Amino acid sequence: MGKGRARKIRLVSGLILFAFVTTHFLNHSLGNISLEVMEAGRHLFIRVWRSVPGTILLYLALVLHMVMSLWALWQRRSLRMSVAEGLQLALALCIPFLVPVHILATRGLHEFFGVHDSYLFEILSVWVFQPQNGWLLAAAVLVVWGHGCIGLHQWLRLKEWYGRALPWLFTAAILLPAFALSGFAGVGKQIAVWARDKAWMGEALASFEFSHPAAVLQAFVYDTADWIYLGVAVVLALIFLGRLARKLWARRGARIVITYPDGQEASVEPGLSVLDASRLLGIAHASICGGRGRCSTCRVRIAEGAEICRRRARMN
Numbered sequence: 169m170g171k172g173r174a175r176k177i178r179l180v181s182g183l184i185l186f187a188f189v190t191t192h193f194l195n196h197s198l199g200n201i202s203l204e205v206m207e208a209g210r211h212l213f214i215r216v217w218r219s220v221p222g223t224i225l226l227y228l229a230l231v232l233h234m235v236m237s238l239w240a241l242w243q244r245r246s247l248r249m250s251v252a253e254g255l256q257l258a259l260a261l262c263i264p265f266l267v268p269v270h271i272l273a274t275r276g277l278h279e280f281f282g283v284h285d286s287y288l289f290e291i292l293s294v295w296v297f298q299p300q301n302g303w304l305l306a307a308a309v310l311v312v313w314g315h316g317c318i319g320l321h322q323w324l325r326l327k328e329w330y331g332r333a334l335p336w337l338f339t340a341a342i343l344l345p346a347f348a349l350s351g352f353a354g355v356g357k358q359i360a361v362w363a364r365d366k367a368w369m370g371e372a373l374a375s376f377e378f379s380h381p382a383a384v385l386q387a388f389v390y391d392t393a394d395w396i397y398l399g400v401a402v403v404l405a406l407i408f409l410g411r412l413a414r415k416l417w418a419r420r421g422a423r424i425v426i427t428y429p430d431g432q433e434a435s436v437e438p439g440l441s442v443l444d445a446s447r448l449l450g451i452a453h454a455s456i457c458g459g460r461g462r463c464s465t466c467r468v469r470i471a472e473g474a475e476i477c478r479r480r481a482r483m484n
């Protein structure tokens with residue numbers, strides 16, 4: 169698959185996931201009002217995202233975004249990149265290790281065991297029963313949001329209107345996760361007080377409609393999450409080992425010589441973008457689009473060998 173098409177699929181699927189995450193955090197934010205309002209918001213939220221079209225859209229976007237991101241990691245010839253790109257990649261690599269338990273303990277338990285995974289259930293679980301998971305969830309909020317915001321910024325920064333909208337968008341990008349976390353924590357503190365009352369706790373547990381012992385549910389969540397972690401670790405290891413093997417192999421083949429305007433020369437293997445070549449060799453190179461051929465700083469003149477270049481040179 170061409171880089172341009174893969175990038176478009178990654179962008180569209182990323183936008184769908186960003187819409188999901190934004191509505192999810194807006195829902196958490198309602199906890200700043202009360203648990204009841206939060207639960208009412210959840211009814212609306214699951215009506216959209218747990219409908220058949222919503223479910224297909226969400227999980228298709230999730231799978232496509234992951235596959236295209238791994239494909240991009242494989243295709244990228246150099247891991248030298250801007251700070252923003254590096255941070256986006258680092259956050260992306262954390263997501264598969266932070267989010268699975270949350271998904272399995274909510275939608276997973278609902279779909280496979282019929283658990284009523286209300287906010288009361290989720291917050292009681294992570295605030296009272298397993299507070300260590302609360303920290304992981306807070307980290308997941310920040311990591312997922314940070315990754316999405318950097319991706320949006322990278323996409324929009326060349327748009328003419330973006331500079332004017334940036335202060336407003338930046339403010340929203342800071343406030344939304346802050347409200348989401350404070351909504352969650354505020355309700356969590358309240359629930360921790362209610363949970364001291366045995367009668368209240370009995371009613372709360374009954375409302376979750378457990379049909380299996382807690383040990384079975386926990387085994388489902390944590391054993392499945394362990395398999396996901398293992399699968400992700402193996403896939404990442406294979407990609408990085410494959411990249412290393414490709415790099416060693418490429419050293420044996422043909423080279424392309426790039427001559428810079430100041431006379432510096434770089435000899436690189438075929439397949440690298442000009443930006444990649446500059447970064448690999450430590451040559452300063454202005455870049456706005458990340459080497460995608462949009463901002464023109466990678467413009468080249470082919471001094472020799474034009475006759476052996478392939479005709480198609482568009483990147484996207």
Ligand code: FES
Nearest residue numbers: 459461463464466
């Ligand atoms: S970085 Fe944009 S064209 Fe090279």
